[in-house]
Amino acid sequence: xxxxxxxxxENPQANDSGTSTWRYxxxxxxxxxxxEYWENLAKICEDAGLDFLFLADAxxxxxxxGERPDVALTEGLDIPRLDPAVVASAIAAKTDKLGVVITxxxxxxRPYYFARKLASLDHLSKGRIGWNIVTxxxxxxxxxxxxxxxxxxxxxxxxADDFVNVCYNLWEGAWEPxxxxxxxxxxxxxxxxxxxxxxxxxxxxxxxxxxxxxxxxGTPTLFQAGTSPRGRRFGGKHGECIFLGGSSVEQxxxxxxxxxxxxxxxxxxADSVKTMAALPCVVAPTREEAEQKYRDIVASQxxxxxxxxxxxxxxxxxxxxxxxxxxxxxxxxxxxxxISRFEGxxxxxxxxxxxxxxxxxxxxxxxxxEVADRICELAEGADLDGFLITPxxxxxxxxxxxxxxxxxxxxxxxxxxxxxxxxxxxxxxGTDSPHLRDDHPGAGYRKNA
Amino acid sequence: xxxxxxxxxENPQANDSGTSTWRYxxxxxxxxxxxEYWENLAKICEDAGLDFLFLADAxxxxxxxGERPDVALTEGLDIPRLDPAVVASAIAAKTDKLGVVITxxxxxxRPYYFARKLASLDHLSKGRIGWNIVTxxxxxxxxxxxxxxxxxxxxxxxxADDFVNVCYNLWEGAWEPxxxxxxxxxxxxxxxxxxxxxxxxxxxxxxxxxxxxxxxxGTPTLFQAGTSPRGRRFGGKHGECIFLGGSSVEQxxxxxxxxxxxxxxxxxxADSVKTMAALPCVVAPTREEAEQKYRDIVASQxxxxxxxxxxxxxxxxxxxxxxxxxxxxxxxxxxxxxISRFEGxxxxxxxxxxxxxxxxxxxxxxxxxEVADRICELAEGADLDGFLITPxxxxxxxxxxxxxxxxxxxxxxxxxxxxxxxxxxxxxxGTDSPHLRDDHPGAGYRKNA
Numbered sequence: 001x002x003x004x005x006x007x008x009x010e011n012p013q014a015n016d017s018g019t020s021t022w023r024y025x026x027x028x029x030x031x032x033x034x035x036e037y038w039e040n041l042a043k044i045c046e047d048a049g050l051d052f053l054f055l056a057d058a059x060x061x062x063x064x065x066g067e068r069p070d071v072a073l074t075e076g077l078d079i080p081r082l083d084p085a086v087v088a089s090a091i092a093a094k095t096d097k098l099g100v101v102i103t104x105x106x107x108x109x110r111p112y113y114f115a116r117k118l119a120s121l122d123h124l125s126k127g128r129i130g131w132n133i134v135t136x137x138x139x140x141x142x143x144x145x146x147x148x149x150x151x152x153x154x155x156x157x158x159x160a161d162d163f164v165n166v167c168y169n170l171w172e173g174a175w176e177p178x179x180x181x182x183x184x185x186x187x188x189x190x191x192x193x194x195x196x197x198x199x200x201x202x203x204x205x206x207x208x209x210x211x212x213x214x215x216x217x218g219t220p221t222l223f224q225a226g227t228s229p230r231g232r233r234f235g236g237k238h239g240e241c242i243f244l245g246g247s248s249v250e251q252x253x254x255x256x257x258x259x260x261x262x263x264x265x266x267x268x269x270a271d272s273v274k275t276m277a278a279l280p281c282v283v284a285p286t287r288e289e290a291e292q293k294y295r296d297i298v299a300s301q302x303x304x305x306x307x308x309x310x311x312x313x314x315x316x317x318x319x320x321x322x323x324x325x326x327x328x329x330x331x332x333x334x335x336x337x338x339i340s341r342f343e344g345x346x347x348x349x350x351x352x353x354x355x356x357x358x359x360x361x362x363x364x365x366x367x368x369x370e371v372a373d374r375i376c377e378l379a380e381g382a383d384l385d386g387f388l389i390t391p392x393x394x395x396x397x398x399x400x401x402x403x404x405x406x407x408x409x410x411x412x413x414x415x416x417x418x419x420x421x422x423x424x425x426x427x428x429x430g431t432d433s434p435h436l437r438d439d440h441p442g443a444g445y446r447k448n449a
Numbered sequence: 450x451x452x453x454x455x456x457x458x459e460n461p462q463a464n465d466s467g468t469s470t471w472r473y474x475x476x477x478x479x480x481x482x483x484x485e486y487w488e489n490l491a492k493i494c495e496d497a498g499l500d501f502l503f504l505a506d507a508x509x510x511x512x513x514x515g516e517r518p519d520v521a522l523t524e525g526l527d528i529p530r531l532d533p534a535v536v537a538s539a540i541a542a543k544t545d546k547l548g549v550v551i552t553x554x555x556x557x558x559r560p561y562y563f564a565r566k567l568a569s570l571d572h573l574s575k576g577r578i579g580w581n582i583v584t585x586x587x588x589x590x591x592x593x594x595x596x597x598x599x600x601x602x603x604x605x606x607x608x609a610d611d612f613v614n615v616c617y618n619l620w621e622g623a624w625e626p627x628x629x630x631x632x633x634x635x636x637x638x639x640x641x642x643x644x645x646x647x648x649x650x651x652x653x654x655x656x657x658x659x660x661x662x663x664x665x666x667g668t669p670t671l672f673q674a675g676t677s678p679r680g681r682r683f684g685g686k687h688g689e690c691i692f693l694g695g696s697s698v699e700q701x702x703x704x705x706x707x708x709x710x711x712x713x714x715x716x717x718x719a720d721s722v723k724t725m726a727a728l729p730c731v732v733a734p735t736r737e738e739a740e741q742k743y744r745d746i747v748a749s750q751x752x753x754x755x756x757x758x759x760x761x762x763x764x765x766x767x768x769x770x771x772x773x774x775x776x777x778x779x780x781x782x783x784x785x786x787x788i789s790r791f792e793g794x795x796x797x798x799x800x801x802x803x804x805x806x807x808x809x810x811x812x813x814x815x816x817x818x819e820v821a822d823r824i825c826e827l828a829e830g831a832d833l834d835g836f837l838i839t840p841x842x843x844x845x846x847x848x849x850x851x852x853x854x855x856x857x858x859x860x861x862x863x864x865x866x867x868x869x870x871x872x873x874x875x876x877x878x879g880t881d882s883p884h885l886r887d888d889h890p891g892a893g894y895r896k897n898a
């Protein structure tokens with residue numbers, strides 16, 4: 001079995017994934033606005049040799065019937081947040097080895113600006129940065145906040161293709177890796193290795209020179225998590241690590257093979273795309289203690305957030321339906337496969353489930369051996385390369401995973417041991433170069449003097 | 450005499466201000482891409498109790514006759530750079546007291562995004578952030594890089610007015626300072642203190658909720674350096690610290706009184722605007738050693754950068770004129786006051802001066818007492834509140850100022866002693882609140898529950 005890689009899923013806001021666990025005793029995420037919170041968490045991850053901290057992002061807020069419900073504020077469903085790039089730079093400054101993945105929106109960022117920001121992070125961190133490419137799911141409220149026009153789903157992915165092309169031009173083509181010579185008795189930069197960029201796409205254009213030199217990784221390690229057909233096509237083309245949801249071997253295996261197929265269609269090796277599944281887990285010395293802890297975490301939440309939470313992630317307002325209404329009668333706009341997921345469930349069932357765990361689904365709950373077994377079973381059964389632990393409370397869930405589960409996985413030889421490689425890409429992709437693989441579309445933008 | 454405040458002017462690129470001092474032995478600025486460079490410099494500043502590190506920014510590059518000259522790269526005139534916000538966050542993480550001012554362009558940033566970024570920096574740094582508001586002088590090349598349309602000078606200031614209004618809405622009006630309660634037995638955030646923003650200006654609009662809570666300063670401390678009539682009007686209205694150029698008492702005094710007049714016209718107290726002059730200085734134990742050091746720094750540069758440097762800052766290409774041509778015959782598009790500055794000078798004179806010190810003008814060169822005397826003379830004569838030391842080499846120039854000049858100024862009781870106040874605003878403005886003064890236009894955006 002391959003050596004699994006592990007990251008911690010985080011979000012610079014007090015709650016995450018549509019939950020409201022902020023009240024849970026010992027959950028320190030309410031302190032997300034302080035440097036101390038991030039420094040402490042990053043050091044816990046680095047001391048354990050975890051591969052990276054993943055910083056999600058969102059711009060919108062929940063609306064039910066076009067109105068922002070008070071419960072979203074009283075229970076901390078969405079805002080306030082911090083800028084993940086600002087948090088990432090502080091984390092990089094406080095650590096030496098830990099990777100940091102930030103989420104950046106191709107709808108809301110400007111590519112020339114964004115390319116410099118990520119290259120700057122990659123320089124300061126010496127190649128430890130990843131970019132989770134998103135097209136912004138909660139776009140309806142976000143575009144209002146930005147004063148922009150709405151762009152429909154598949155077109156957002158066309159924009160994303162265009163956006164990454166600008167970035168590849170700047171990250172790969174504008175400066176050759178050895179262009180910035182800095183030889184005090186020779187030249188500062190070699191003009192023959194600094195190339196003019198001339199890009200004109202349907203959404204973005206850029207003409208001129210790159211503002212940053214070639215960073216340690218060139219292109220930061222690219223993460224993606226699209227689940228729609230168009231999203232998977234994008235992920236299979238550009239993603240190097242694909243972040244998957246789903247709690248069964250079958251659900252995960254279907255996604256893994258679909259994304260690898262897309263990669264092959266784009267001319268990439270199937271195993272050049274690494275797959276990492278979201279894993280909410282609650283672990284304690286015994287199964288009974290773990291179950292009790294999970295019950296306590298769920299009980300700490302206010303069930304009234306469920307309607308707003310569900311609306312935020314799906315756009316569907318369940319408040320106007322009777323709890324007994326079958327879900328399958330509502331989802332007229334959803335695809336057949338999505339509808340089939342709700343067979344036999346009522347509106348009340350779904351709201352209860354969302355009140356408990358938001359978008360993440362049921363947690364894996366058990367003793368250290370049970371959780372380790374489940375991780376191995378999922379990884380083997382679905383051909384996974386790793387997991388993104390989605391902690392219910394912080395830093396407790398992270399610490400529990402590190403204390404109880406990671407040692408077992410390392411003893412079994414199925415979890416990587418720490419930091420053999422310097423850059424995030426080498427670590428996650430198992431390559432011996434910090435740069436994009438030659439079969440990645442971004443590599444085609446390189447120029448040689 | 451008032452207690453003067455001191456910041457260090459920096460730029461996340463290897464050369465600065467149109468100079469090419471990168472070859473000078475001991476100049477470590479070529480390492481600007483590394484965290485170690487910034488950490489070392491920031492600690493030098495913090496250990497000395499300097500008020501802040503100022504990070505300039507630029508997006509464009511030099512063009513002569515529409516072409517990028519090779520010398521700009523071989524001598525490091527402009528690119529590559531890093532993102533000042535990324536550098537600022539790392540510096541804030543590595544320091545406890547030092548202020549950090551970043552430059553941000555109202556032409557190239559998106560205000561809803563930018564407001565979150567600055568609030569995030571202000572949160573993580575606990576109120577040590579300033580924003581140097583620029584409309585982007587080197588806009589011709591920058592807008593090409595961004596794939597945008599050019600906006601003419603005065604209109605860029607109209608945009609800036611509009612941009613800051615969006616920011617004031619988000620920083621001051623969206624969240625009241627005590628809205629984010631985080632009481633685990635009560636509420637997460639008080640919905641009555643989180644207000645909907647609805648802004649529609651000529652250039653920008655924003656509808657919805659602020660993405661960050663009220664940060665320690667609310668609005669970061671606002672810096673401005675506009676010199677045109679429109680720029681001064683903007684600076685007098687919004688600026689809290691005005692960064693001035695000029696090397697004589699007369700030049701500085703004219704600017705100080707003009708900006709204070711503009712402040713009063715905007716309904717602000719004249720002394721609510723603090724003025725800080727750029728100060729390139731070279732100091733050594735004796736005047737002779739200082740002069741020798743200045744000669745060595747100037748001699749380390751390649752005079753061939755002068756044409757490109759001058760073109761970058763002024764838009765005027767001097768390469769096609771004979772060195773003997775009088776400058777006054779060229780500047781047909783410049784104002785009368787600008788032309789008068791060049792009386793008696795030839796193209797050759799100006800190129801020689803730019804080869805030596807770029808846009809900054811002659812350095813103050815002398816023994817510790819001489820430099821301290823000059824600082825006092827400028828401050829008293831022009832009613833200045835402080836200086837931005839513009840170091841010719843780093844960290845040497847900063848260390849020299851700290852070692853030789855600062856102790857004399859402190860002994861004379863004319864330089865602040867260190868960090869009595871926590872936030873940058875309290876320190877620089879001498880107020881007892883970290884928030885905008887009530888007579889600042891941004892304060893009018895506050896809402897009360």
